Every structure is written in C-alpha cells, then in structure tokens.
Amino acid sequence: MVRRVAFNVALFERGDITVVDAMYRERGDVVLSCGDYRCVARELFTALPKLLGGGSLGVDLGAARNGLAYVWRGEPVLHAVVDWQTVEAVLRNAGPLEIYIGSSPYVDVKKAAALAGCREVRLVDELAASWSRRWIRARYPELEEDEVDALAFTYYGGVAASIC
Template sequence: MRLGYIGRRGIYDVVRRIAFEVGLFERGDVTVVDAGFRERGEVVLHCGDYRCVATELFTSIPRVLGGGKLGVDLGASKNGLAYVWRGTPLLHAVLDWGAVEKILKGIDGVEVHIGSSPYVDVKKATSLLGCGEVRLVDELSASWSRRWLRDKYPELEEDEIDALSFTYHDGVRASLCGNKHP
C-alpha cells in the first residue's frame, strides 16, 4: 500500500511527517492532492499545517480504503494515533485533544483500539464514537511490543509507538453508549 502526493513541497513535508510511505508527485494506491492544484485524488487537502493535515488524513483515508484499525494512546497533554490497514501501518501522529476529538467523531467503520490503564479516562474518548464498539487494550500487555516497534520505526515518538502497539492487540470489546435522553 503506497500513498502518492501531488502538490506543494511544503505540504508534502507535512504529509511525510504523518504518513509512513508517501511518494512526491506520483499517484499511489491512494493519492493525496493539494487543493491548490487542479488534479484529481482520493483525498484533497484544503490546509497545510500539521494538525489540520493529520485530521484530514485520519478521517479521509480510512473512508477511502474502508475499515482498518485506529490505535489511540491518550495522554494528559498529547495523544498518539496510528492507523493500520490490512496489517500495514499507514499513518501516525501526536495531536492535542481537540484534533483527536475531531478524528474520533469523523471516523466510521474503523476498529478503534484505545490503551487502557488506571491513569486514562477512556470513557471521554469512547463517548465520541456514539454506540460504536471500541477495543480496550491493556497498556501493560501492549508494552511488550514497544521495543520491536521502536527498532522497526525509529522515527516515531513514544506516543505513536504506543498507539501502533495497541492495533496489534485484540483487547476487550466494549460498547459504551452515550446518554440518549430527550
């Protein structure tokens, strides 16, 4: 699976910080296009900053591909995310809560794997998914794969490694429905 990018070099540099493998000025299995260019692509970016591009990619690419797994490592100030499709990691990012909130509200048909520990309020994140199912992954169990992932992907930050490790664990299925009172 390869992403292609057509557009300005400055935005490509941002996309490259988020996507595992992306080719500049080429079409891929999924092509990301800068809205300033008159080209067709599956994902069109109307912004160029890291936060906005990450939000667009994490909500658009799963929709285009249909499914996949989203790993979420919730933290106090920053949160790691990783998107895996058919076993291949495609996206990774460290974002603030506002961006994570937009992503969780904007995804559909994706398995969401959230790290669970006594220090994390997973209910806050799962409530954004409505009555969708989530997989709660014990962070201690998932930590055994960190070393292998760190060696394989040395460019990732610790929060991204954690999020990616969650996608490789089944976890416990949970459906936490929000209040539906009139």
C-alpha cells in the same frame, strides 16, 4: 505549516491513492484544503480509512500529547502525535475502523470511547500491550513514543466496550 506527515506510500488494489494540496490541485482522492499539522492529520485519518475500506486505529491518550496510528492489512499506514481536539474529530468521524484505545488509570477512556458513538471500541491495557514496544521501535525507528504506543494497541486484542 505541516511538521511531518508520515504516509507509507504503496500500490493498492484499486490503484494509487492520490493526496493533494488544494492550493496546487483541486482533484484527488483526498484533497487537503488546510495547511496546519492538526488539520492535515484529521483529514488523512478520516479520509484514508473510508477510501481503503476499514483498518484499525490505535489511540494513545495522554495529558498533553496523544498518539494515533492507522493500520491497514496489518501494516502501519499513517501515524501522528496530535492534540485532544484532533483526537475528538478523528473519533467522531472514524468511519469503518476498529478502534483500539489504550487504558490506564491516568486517562479518561470513557470520554474517548463515547466519541465513537454507540459502536464498539477495544480497550487495551497499556501495560499488557507494552511487550511489543521494543519490536515496534526497532522496526519503525521514526515513530515517536506516543505513536509507538498507539501502534502497539492495534496489535493487541483488548476488551470490547460500547458506551451509549
């Protein structure tokens, strides 16, 4: 069962993007053929950026919980708290995204950055990006702490890195 998928529904230039459950309908822009939260998050985080043509992905790595936030044209479109396996799958299939990964002494950013292949990722100092947490929490009160951090990283420049 899906715990929660937050999707900011909006009208895009090419029309609405239709996300459908394969149990009820077989056609749509994104067809979800699974029902658990991790699978739905993985499918949406890999399909939407391809349909919309890019955007930014913020990744907040943690010991047990990881935050993901997808931003398109400056607006958060999708966010989730997921496990490490889901982060791996999303980073491997990231498509045309700018990837921002929070960097601190407590997380292995090299392991996460390597999943993106030889493409460039932005490493963001978590302490430096924390300036925007209060503003993000006030604007998006439904976000959990890991999602707030992931979103904050997308609004901060960071240092470009590529691990091959």
